[in-house]
Amino acid sequence: MLTLQIxxxxxxxxxxxxxxxxxxxxxxxxxxxxxxxxFVNDIQAALKSAAEKNIYTPPSKLFGNLRATPICLDVREQLADGLSPVEYKVLLETLMAVCNSRAVKPExxxxxGKIPFQAA
Structure with a gap:
């Protein structure tokens, strides 16, 4: 799994x-x-840079997400009130948009480095 620190x-x-x-x-x-x-554009640009250095394997047209490197977003910035539910949802939506998948897991x-909310 490739972890992108935000x-x-x-x-x-x-x-x-x-x-x-x-x-x-x-x-x-x-x-x-x-x-x-x-943010989606910047994540895509960061992943493109990682793919050029053979750190990340993007989804392909032939295999879809089968051979793609899974991605994890880890917010490392110290936020005053922690990560809000709205920001968490935005990050999940970003992963779905970037990975072209609805199979993104809350973890x-x-x-x-910790799961901020348990899925309801």
Whole structure:
């Protein structure tokens, strides 16, 4: 599983000692994801960069998600009130959009390495 660490306007991936850092414009002073469309675009750009370095295998037209590397989003930024349910839902929706799948599991969105909410 490839873990993308989310900070304010920054996405970081660490794999086998290599660190990929991608800067975006998706946050503001109050929200980790203030612009959903920009966040999806920035995640896709970060994954493209990871694929170019053979860290990530994207879904293919032939095999779909069967051979794709699973993705996990881990919000590492310290938020004043923690991750809100709305922000959590936005992160889940982002994974669904990026992975072209409705089979995203709640444990694929983390806050400081832990599942922030249990699925209802």
């Amino acid at each position: 900070y304010l306007n920054r996405i970081t991936t660490q794999h086998n000692g290599a660190t990929l850092d991608y800067r975006g414009q998706f946050s503001n002073s109050r929200l980790i994801v203030a612009d959903f469309t920009q 694929q969105v983390l806050y400081h």
